Amino acid sequence: MKSIKIKADNLNVYYGEKQALFDVSMYMEEKQVTALIGPSGCGKSTFIRCLNRMNDVIDICKVQGKIEIDGNDIYAPDMQVEQLRERVGMVFQKPNPFPKSIFENVAYGPRIHGIAEHKSDLEEIVVNSLKKAALFDEVKDRLNDAGTGLSGGQQQRLCIARAISVNPDIILMDEPCSALDPIATARIEELMGELKTEYTIIIVTHSMQQAARVSSRTGFFHLGKLVEVDKTETIFSNPSDQRTQDYITGRFG
Amino acid sequence: MTDRIEQRINSLNKRLNSEKRFRIYCIGAMSFALAWVLILFLNIFSSGYSAFYRTVIQVDVPFLNLIEDTTQFTEMSSEDINNLSMYSFSKKAIYGLFPDIEEKKDKKMLIRLFSIEFEQEIREFLKSNKSNINETETIYLTASDDVDQVNKGNYPRDLDEDKRRIKDIQLLFFDDLVDRGLVSYEFNLPFLMRGDSREPELAGVGGSIVGSLFTILVVLILSFPIGIFAAIYLEEFAPKNRVTDFIEININNLAAVPSIVFGLLGLGIILNTFGLPRSTPLVGGIVLSLMTLPTIIIATRASLRAVPPSIREGALAVGATKMQAVMHHVVPVAMPGALTGTIIGLAQALGETAPLLLIGMVAFVVDVPQTPLDASASLPVQVYLWSESAERGYVEKTSATIMMLLGFLILMNLAAVLIRRKFETKW
Numbered sequence: 001m002k003s004i005k006i007k008a009d010n011l012n013v014y015y016g017e018k019q020a021l022f023d024v025s026m027y028m029e030e031k032q033v034t035a036l037i038g039p040s041g042c043g044k045s046t047f048i049r050c051l052n053r054m055n056d057v058i059d060i061c062k063v064q065g066k067i068e069i070d071g072n073d074i075y076a077p078d079m080q081v082e083q084l085r086e087r088v089g090m091v092f093q094k095p096n097p098f099p100k101s102i103f104e105n106v107a108y109g110p111r112i113h114g115i116a117e118h119k120s121d122l123e124e125i126v127v128n129s130l131k132k133a134a135l136f137d138e139v140k141d142r143l144n145d146a147g148t149g150l151s152g153g154q155q156q157r158l159c160i161a162r163a164i165s166v167n168p169d170i171i172l173m174d175e176p177c178s179a180l181d182p183i184a185t186a187r188i189e190e191l192m193g194e195l196k197t198e199y200t201i202i203i204v205t206h207s208m209q210q211a212a213r214v215s216s217r218t219g220f221f222h223l224g225k226l227v228e229v230d231k232t233e234t235i236f237s238n239p240s241d242q243r244t245q246d247y248i249t250g251r252f253g
Numbered sequence: 254m255t256d257r258i259e260q261r262i263n264s265l266n267k268r269l270n271s272e273k274r275f276r277i278y279c280i281g282a283m284s285f286a287l288a289w290v291l292i293l294f295l296n297i298f299s300s301g302y303s304a305f306y307r308t309v310i311q312v313d314v315p316f317l318n319l320i321e322d323t324t325q326f327t328e329m330s331s332e333d334i335n336n337l338s339m340y341s342f343s344k345k346a347i348y349g350l351f352p353d354i355e356e357k358k359d360k361k362m363l364i365r366l367f368s369i370e371f372e373q374e375i376r377e378f379l380k381s382n383k384s385n386i387n388e389t390e391t392i393y394l395t396a397s398d399d400v401d402q403v404n405k406g407n408y409p410r411d412l413d414e415d416k417r418r419i420k421d422i423q424l425l426f427f428d429d430l431v432d433r434g435l436v437s438y439e440f441n442l443p444f445l446m447r448g449d450s451r452e453p454e455l456a457g458v459g460g461s462i463v464g465s466l467f468t469i470l471v472v473l474i475l476s477f478p479i480g481i482f483a484a485i486y487l488e489e490f491a492p493k494n495r496v497t498d499f500i501e502i503n504i505n506n507l508a509a510v511p512s513i514v515f516g517l518l519g520l521g522i523i524l525n526t527f528g529l530p531r532s533t534p535l536v537g538g539i540v541l542s543l544m545t546l547p548t549i550i551i552a553t554r555a556s557l558r559a560v561p562p563s564i565r566e567g568a569l570a571v572g573a574t575k576m577q578a579v580m581h582h583v584v585p586v587a588m589p590g591a592l593t594g595t596i597i598g599l600a601q602a603l604g605e606t607a608p609l610l611l612i613g614m615v616a617f618v619v620d621v622p623q624t625p626l627d628a629s630a631s632l633p634v635q636v637y638l639w640s641e642s643a644e645r646g647y648v649e650k651t652s653a654t655i656m657m658l659l660g661f662l663i664l665m666n667l668a669a670v671l672i673r674r675k676f677e678t679k680w
Binding site: 054059082083084086089097099108112148159165166 | 492493561563564565566567568569570571572573574577581582586678
């Protein structure tokens with residue numbers, strides 16, 4: 001049994017009057033990939049955005065319950081959200097590099113957190129992050145070119161490099177491959193396999209094959225409820241809930 | 254079967270024809286608009302271009318008659334020269350063009366070929382060349398407006414004499430001077446340098462250009478930072494509630510308030526309550542800023558809104574504060590749009606007349622302003638002032654001023670387009 005990194009306890013989330021998540025409780029293991037699957041609108045993105053408090057941006061969003069990372073309540077009043085996000089990086093559905101150079105994209109995080117003291121430190125962080133994101137070889141000659149000029153798959157890996165540049169513990173991935181072609185998807189999946197040795201990864205995905213390929217544990221969401229969470233093999237071979245069974249066999253969703 | 258095909262072809266032809274008609278309407282509308290712009294430009298240009306030239310007449314001035322030894326001028330200060338009595342001396346120099354005329358009336362007519370400031374022009378020549386004045390110097394003196402207009406062909410010569418401002422004998426003098434090659438036509442630099450004048454041939458737009466530039470500068474300094482900060486706050490930081498809705502509605506309303514109302518506000522509050530100096534570019538700029546602010550705020554908000562939210566999320570997700578996300582990523586992307594809005598707002602302010610009339614920038618100001626605190630005219634108000642004057646010199650100068658104003662507006666709009674092209678973020 002791996003140690004538990006994130007623990008959600010009776011999480012309820014509301015957008016105004018509408019409740020998006022109902023009593024979600026689950027844990028995620030350290031240095032493992034946890035996949036969240038479910039049909040559109042089931043609340044899996046809402047859940048993952050609670051883990052780095054990205055939902056704070058939405059005025060009408062209200063979160064009840066408790067999320068603990070390493071035993072600390074991240075919704076506690078004394079928790080600083082910027083510090084939390086330094087520890088919990090995020091990669092979005094659509095690649096969103098800043099309209100700046102490749103170097104600046106990766107250097108931005110370390111710079112605002114004051115991680116690098118000298119310019120050479122910063123360069124080292126950028127190079128290492130790009131290497132970890134398996135992008136360095138492709139862009140090493142054009143670090144000053146615009147990040148937005150890369151291909152979709154490269155942009156997404158640039159966003160991964162940006163996320164790991166501030167040395168987080170956890171990386172949240174919100175459908176990171178949905179805008180990519182199969183080849184780029186394969187590269188990102190391969191990358192996740194490498195990254196999980198260092199980082200705890202939570203991935204939201206629409207592709208059940210992807211969840212099966214990359215994750216060790218999988219949670220199935222339906223209509224805002226966590227229906228089932230278990231080892232990935234168990235979910236895909238022998239689910240205990242009929243709804244999970246129906247979903248993974250393609251009967252709905 | 255063939256019936257159905259025919260039916261389809263007919264219906265298709267109908268649709269194609271209606272598209273053709275639609276295109277013709279569009280082209281017609283565009284041509285109509287363009288034709289009016291062209292007519293406007295042609296009209297203004299054809300009546301205004303001659304104001305950029307002026308008529309001067311060569312006069313030999315025998316300085317020896319003023320003083321025994323012309324080298325003595327070297328030691329005189331400007332003030333000494335100002336104190337010299339030169340009026341009858343200058344007149345005699347002009348009489349020298351036609352030594353034969355005896356009658357006082359004819360002499361008077363001859364003097365009237367020249368601008369009323371001929372004495373001053375000779376004095377200025379003396380002041381700037383005092384160290385090397387020859388016994389006799391040839392000076393180009395400004396011709397009077399009537400002569401200028403005759404020379405430009407703007408003035409009908411075939412009217413009866415009593416219906417003309419220029420008399421037969423003056424025309425005789427003038428034609429003789431032309432034959433002797435003493436009349437020349439030169440670029441009207443004083444028009445661009447001088448302030449307003451009661452004499453059309455001496456009036457210039459220099460004062461109003463400087464006044465307008467000072468005004469625009471004040472508008473820029475005030476409304477650009479205030480507008481940008483207000484827009485950033487409203488768009489990025491303000492909570493969405495009734496108060497901000499109310500503010501938003503009022504900003505949009507402010508953009509639609511007639512400009513003369515801002516003039517009244519300026520008169521009532523800025524001049525009367527705060528007691529700032531009347532007729533100055535400072536006050537004009539403050540009043541026009543009120544008018545420009547909503548334009549800048551609306552344009553800036555629109556360009557902030559156009560920045561994809563994913564950029565904000567990307568910055569927040571690496572732990573940037575809200576302000577860092579906005580200032581480092583959103584504002585730079587929105588800046589070209591904000592600058593474009595600002596320039597368009599400034600261009601509007603440059604052409605605005607009504608509020609300036611109320612705060613007294615309509616005064617007759619001869620001096621070119623040195624600071625934004627000096628009384629001054631502005632280009633659109635100068636147009637307004639001169640368009641009411643009857644002399645032909647003012648008619649061409651009105652059009653010439655409009656040309657300058659349009660020139661500035663076109664330049665500003667061009668700058669806006671260039672900024673947008675150059676700095677726009679490519680996604």
